[in-house]
Amino acid sequence: MSEELKKGLEGVLVAESELSYIDGDEGKLVYRGYTIEDLARDASYEEVLYLLWHGRLPNRDELATFRDDMAAHRDLDDDVYDLVEDLAAADEDPMAALRTAVSELSAFDDDADADPTDRDANLRKGKRITAKIPTIVAAFTRLRDGNDAVEPREDLDHAANFLYMLNDEEPDDVLADVFDQALVLHADHGLNASTFSSMVTSSTLADLHSAITSAVGTLSGSLHGGANANVMRMLKEVDDSDMDPVEWVEDALDRGDRVMGFGHRVYNVKDPRAKILGEQSEDLGEAAGDTKWYEMSVAIENYMAEEKGLAPNVDFYSASTYYQMGIPVDIYTPIFAMSRVGGWIAHVLEQYEDNRLIRPRARYVGEEDREFPDFDER
Incomplete structure (x- = not known):
């Protein structure tokens, strides 16, 4: 076993993935074989989610079904909404509020008791988590600013619905398209810190909600999502x-x-x-x-x-x-989470499929051979 120290795990290979490829010298980013330029130009965020979770782009019928399923899960349980309202009243940090609300979602998930490695259950949970995060972020922002929360609409796509809930006004096509493209661009990016933390959590066979809660907490740092x-x-x-x-x-x-x-x-x-x-x-x-x-x-x-x-x-x-686009500065990072949750879920699904507990070592540099003193000698 190599004793070479790699602080921050820089340059260390810890997994194989089919999800995204980055060429840092060429400035290239690929999701499952498709360049980010092509996806940003031609694919919706929902299409990219399907691609990341299922390994291929959906046909028209599959995409319509996927969109409808996602849209049907946008509403929050009353208890989750009450929690968001309390966090807004307390003027909680937006990412801390999101972390807390995502954790509570598990209490009202129909698949909460499923085996953590059950792929079908995780796909259903993933849809619910991804659908509800925009509702949490928009409701928190409006309530904190003294406005009423806006209920989600099922007839709008993921990006347009968020802007509608945030501003209580349906966005024009230009704004909706720009925001959708931003979500596509942020959906995945290799083993960044938040993705890796979701994998570490899921490697213990913790459930999907725990993994995503870990990722949200990691993303909140100023060196990452902030x-x-x-x-x-x-x-x-x-x-x-x-x-x-x-x-x-x-x-x-x-x-x-x-x-x-x-x-x-x-x-x-x-x-x-x-x-x-x-x-x-x-x-x-x-x-x-x-x-x-x-x-x-x-x-x-x-x-x-x-x-x-x-x-x-x-x-x-x-x-x-x-x-x-008129988006408050302090919810930029929650919006990052709205997008990156798609990649987090995809990586957790991969981790469960070929799981090994992630457990690196640290080199001990502390004192050695110390004699244990009696109380009177301390």
């Missing part, structure tokens, strides 16, 4: 400063501050998802008659590339895209 919210806060600071974006970045770097949204553990070039979202950010700005967020982002991107050799990741352009 990055896009921090990007938007940075852009707003630049805007409020009345400084040129490049000048602001130079000043921030001189202070030793980090410029958010750059660099990636896997990509050595521009994140392919950032390219797609950058185009969406520009289009949204042009449609609104104000492209300042996009122009500011491009100026910062060009400076970081030329001076630091760093390329933007997906968080850099998802920030301005969401902001221009």
Whole structure:
């Protein structure tokens, strides 16, 4: 057994997966053989879920049935809704609220007592969890802001229904399409920290709800899911400063501050998802008659590339895209969870199919051969 220490498990192979492939040198992302560019352009989020969970794209009838099944599970049990209302009244952090609510969903799931490795039961549970997370996020946000929650609609697709519940207004086709594409782009991304935590949990033969709750908790950290919210806060600071974006970045770097949204553990070039979202950010700005967020982002991107050799990741352009859609900054990470839950579930299904308890070792570097003292000698 190798004694080489790999902090953060960087570069360590721990599993085989058929779900997503990343080429960090070429800037390539693939879900089950399909490029992210093709999926973002041509596939809905529901199609991508079906692909990740079943290994192939659905035909028309399969997709219609899948969408209807998902839509039928959007409502929350009254007790879950009451919990969300209490968390909103307490002004809980949005990701903490989501983590708590997802955990409670298991109490009202018809398959809660099924064997943790029962694939069919997990697919049913996965549909329910995925369908209800947008309802939780939208209801929490509205209640916290002093508004009434909006009941989900079954006639809208996954993306449009969330925007409807969030704003109490049916989105136009452009906004619905942009948001659906954002969900597709975030659906899976290899063994990132939250996905890995879901696999560690499921490797103990804990149930699907436990695995997804673990993943939500992991995603809440600022080094993972919280990055896009921090990007938007940075852009707003630049805007409020009345400084040129490049000048602001130079000043921030001189202070030793980090410029958010750059660099990636896997990509050595521009994140392919950032390219797609950058185009969406520009289009949204042009449609609104104000492209300042996009122009500011491009100026910062060009400076970081030329001076630091760093390329933007997906968080850099998802920030301005969401902001221009009127989405509150502090729910960017819950929206990330809304999308990534599809990948989490797919990886947990894989883990259950060929399970081995995930149990790495640590190198002991503490003291040795200490004599145990009596109380009087301590």
